[in-house]
Amino acid sequence: MTGQANAGRPNQLLRNLNSKIASIPMILTAVVIFLGGTLWTVFYSFTNSKLLPRLSFVGFDQYERLWAAPRWVISIQNLAVYGIFSLIFSLLIGFVLAALMDQKIRFENTFRTIFLYPFALSFIVTGLVWQWILNPEFGVQSVVRSLGWTSFAFDPLYNPSIVIYGILIAALWQGTGLVMCLMLAGLRGIDEDIWKAARVDGIPMWRTYVQIIIPMMRPVFITTLVIIASGIVRVYDLVVAQTSGGPGIASEVPAKYVYDYMFQAQNLGQGFAASTMMLITVAIIIVPWAYLEFGGRKRG
Amino acid sequence: MKLRILAAVLAAGVSFSFGPANAAELEVTHWWTSGGEAAAVAELAKAFDATGNKWIDGAIAGSGGTARPIMVSRITGGDPMAATQFNHGRQAEELVQSGLMRDLTDIATKEGWKDIIKPSSLLDSCTIDGKIYCAPVNIHSWQWLWLSNAAFKTAGVEVPKNWDEFVAAAPALEKAGIVPLAVGGQPWQSAGAFDVLMVAIAGKDVFNKVFGDKDEDVAAGPEIAKVFKAADDARKMAKGSNVQDWNQATNLVITGKAGGQIMGDWAQGEFQLAGQKAGTDYTCLPGLGVNEIISTGGDAFYFPLLKDEEKSKAQEVLASTLISPTTQVAFNLKKGSLPVRGDVDLAAANDCMKKGLEILAKGNVIQGTDQLLSADSQKQKEDLFSEFFANASMTPEDAQKRFADIIGSAD
Numbered sequence: 001m002t003g004q005a006n007a008g009r010p011n012q013l014l015r016n017l018n019s020k021i022a023s024i025p026m027i028l029t030a031v032v033i034f035l036g037g038t039l040w041t042v043f044y045s046f047t048n049s050k051l052l053p054r055l056s057f058v059g060f061d062q063y064e065r066l067w068a069a070p071r072w073v074i075s076i077q078n079l080a081v082y083g084i085f086s087l088i089f090s091l092l093i094g095f096v097l098a099a100l101m102d103q104k105i106r107f108e109n110t111f112r113t114i115f116l117y118p119f120a121l122s123f124i125v126t127g128l129v130w131q132w133i134l135n136p137e138f139g140v141q142s143v144v145r146s147l148g149w150t151s152f153a154f155d156p157l158y159n160p161s162i163v164i165y166g167i168l169i170a171a172l173w174q175g176t177g178l179v180m181c182l183m184l185a186g187l188r189g190i191d192e193d194i195w196k197a198a199r200v201d202g203i204p205m206w207r208t209y210v211q212i213i214i215p216m217m218r219p220v221f222i223t224t225l226v227i228i229a230s231g232i233v234r235v236y237d238l239v240v241a242q243t244s245g246g247p248g249i250a251s252e253v254p255a256k257y258v259y260d261y262m263f264q265a266q267n268l269g270q271g272f273a274a275s276t277m278m279l280i281t282v283a284i285i286i287v288p289w290a291y292l293e294f295g296g297r298k299r300g
Numbered sequence: 301m302k303l304r305i306l307a308a309v310l311a312a313g314v315s316f317s318f319g320p321a322n323a324a325e326l327e328v329t330h331w332w333t334s335g336g337e338a339a340a341v342a343e344l345a346k347a348f349d350a351t352g353n354k355w356i357d358g359a360i361a362g363s364g365g366t367a368r369p370i371m372v373s374r375i376t377g378g379d380p381m382a383a384t385q386f387n388h389g390r391q392a393e394e395l396v397q398s399g400l401m402r403d404l405t406d407i408a409t410k411e412g413w414k415d416i417i418k419p420s421s422l423l424d425s426c427t428i429d430g431k432i433y434c435a436p437v438n439i440h441s442w443q444w445l446w447l448s449n450a451a452f453k454t455a456g457v458e459v460p461k462n463w464d465e466f467v468a469a470a471p472a473l474e475k476a477g478i479v480p481l482a483v484g485g486q487p488w489q490s491a492g493a494f495d496v497l498m499v500a501i502a503g504k505d506v507f508n509k510v511f512g513d514k515d516e517d518v519a520a521g522p523e524i525a526k527v528f529k530a531a532d533d534a535r536k537m538a539k540g541s542n543v544q545d546w547n548q549a550t551n552l553v554i555t556g557k558a559g560g561q562i563m564g565d566w567a568q569g570e571f572q573l574a575g576q577k578a579g580t581d582y583t584c585l586p587g588l589g590v591n592e593i594i595s596t597g598g599d600a601f602y603f604p605l606l607k608d609e610e611k612s613k614a615q616e617v618l619a620s621t622l623i624s625p626t627t628q629v630a631f632n633l634k635k636g637s638l639p640v641r642g643d644v645d646l647a648a649a650n651d652c653m654k655k656g657l658e659i660l661a662k663g664n665v666i667q668g669t670d671q672l673l674s675a676d677s678q679k680q681k682e683d684l685f686s687e688f689f690a691n692a693s694m695t696p697e698d699a700q701k702r703f704a705d706i707i708g709s710a711d
Binding site: 051071158160244245260263265266267 | 372485676
């Protein structure tokens with residue numbers, strides 16, 4: 001009714017009414033489930049809830065215990081190592097593969113399929129496959145030894161100091177195919193004329209990539225970065241399938257700590273504290289970046 | 301869907317006309333999925349079906365650690381099953397306290413569970429605030445050392461009779477290319493092995509002081525230091541057993557690739573399945589041959605509170621079926637565990653089970669750590685010992701300090 005009355009100047013609330021109605025379910029999901037669930041979790045992380053949530057506050061006790069637990073500290077270290085290396089290598093390998101694919105090679109479709117195929121497998125399957133490949137009695141080590149090099153030793157999954165790299169290998173094998181495809185799409189989006197112009201100016205190929213093409217592919221890089229980063233923080237199933245956190249607690253990750261303490265140890269408070277810490281870690285990375293990314297654009 | 305409803309209506313009609321009036325279908329969840337375990341559960345189902353009711357099997361694969369969260373979330377989420385397995389003790393404590401579980405006191409008094417269930421600590425673990433909430437079905441003990449006779453023959457040494465002899469025989473085994481002690485990578489295995497060492501080396505009183513009274517000073521004291529010394533030996537002997545699951549570790553012993561394994565009596569089912577004979581193919585040493593004491597943890601069934609009256613009535617029938625002498629014998633023979641009542645005859649039991657029964661009759665028992673410690677403390681202990689066994693640079697002294705902290709903060 002109001003809309004009709006003010007026909008001359010449409011009500012702000014009723015503009016694009018259809019799209020607003022259509023987005024209500026998602027808004028509700030975001031507010032109630034994501035935001036509500038997050039606040040509830042943070043709130044209850046200050047209680048001593050065991051199997052069931054209960055309102056008896058203990059201040060920062062859960063956080064003190066969390067940071068005193070060697071397993072949590074190791075989990076954080078592992079996540080840092082895994083995160084940094086998987087970010088660097090999946091971008092690097094993905095981009096190099098995409099650049100090679102972009103050289104108008106033969107059988108491009110075949111190669112693309114081969115590289116992307118691992119991504120079709122779940123982390124559980126990937127983990128199991130690599131558990132066997134890296135098993136010293138059945139996998140790489142035994143193959144090399146059977147070829148005659150009997151002193152060859154390669155058992156990352158059974159060596160506490162390098163086990164996280166064994167997991168990293170599997171993650172890269174699974175994930176770089178997708179990064180390659182995204183990068184390839186970005187490369188295909190670059191105008192042919194830019195290449196021609198660079199060639200006319202006599203700029204070497206690698207410089208064209210580094211100084212012209214990559215800066216032009218910024219949106220693609222940001223999309224890829226978000227996809228990789230979210231995969232890093234939530235890494236769980238790969239570890240469970242490959243090592244179950246072993247040997248000992250050498251390959252534990254934060255998400256596994258949260259699950260184990262919430263459900264196996266029946267200690268919700270401790271699990272909530274751990275997941276809140278994960279949220280804070282993500283926020284520390286995301287907030288400044290989002291501020292630079294979106295805040296900057298408004299000014300400009 | 302329609303067909304299923306039709307079938308249900310037909311079935312209901314049939315049972316109305318021919319079956320007893322109180323027939324009900326009860327869903328029972330458990331995590332018994334290995335070969336021997338499934339055969340044992342089938343005995344329970346058979347016995348319950350014979351009462352005119354129907355057992356709907358709800359097996360959850362992936363051992364207790366996976367199954368318990370599913371069970372708990374079903375009960376707290378308002379979709380309870382009719383009965384569910386837990387290790388009795390403290391796993392279901394909070395569910396009982398928040399009134400989600402059914403009180404079995406009436407049927408327990410009527411059938412005199414207090415007098416027939418031996419040892420009485422089993423029923424004590426089911427009792428919260430003077431009321432009984434679960435029906436124990438078996439006794440599983442942790443304190444066993446399983447040895448491969450073939451492995452010792454290959455190494456050219458006598459089969460040891462106790463832990464010290466076993467440690468002394470380790471170098472000979474290693475020389476023959478045999479891993480002396482098989483320990484799987486799952487955290488509960490190393491934590492459990494430590495508890496076993498504690499009973500064997502420090503004795504029953506220290507065990508009770510540490511886990512029963514949660515005495516931090518004893519946990520930090522010289523007695524436990526000796527246990528950590530033994531655990532240090534154990535982890536050195538376990539080097540090279542690159543397996544995860546407990547039954548893979550048992551399999552190393554069965555095939556003679558490992559000298560021995562510290563594991564509960566459920567390992568016996570694996571030896572049986574492989575066709576091995578106690579005494580000739582493998583040797584069992586309760587209490588590691590040092591202190592013949594066994595713990596009396598085990599499995600029990602809990603009954604969530606249901607609205608359906610018919611099903612509630614059937615729950616009582618199930619509870620009394622589980623405790624009945626015939627079910628106890630049939631079930632425990634298949635499972636390799638000991639019955640919860642002393643008045644049944646287990647003539648078909650093998651040598652190792654008979655040793656266990658003897659110790660039980662003498663009353664040399666302790667409570668299991670599941671009964672004494674909360675799941676939270678157990679998990680912290682698992683974290684500590686899986687790290688200790690995997691990380692050779694962690695000294696026994698450091699580990700003991702952390703152990704004492706866990707005991708000090710245990711609830």
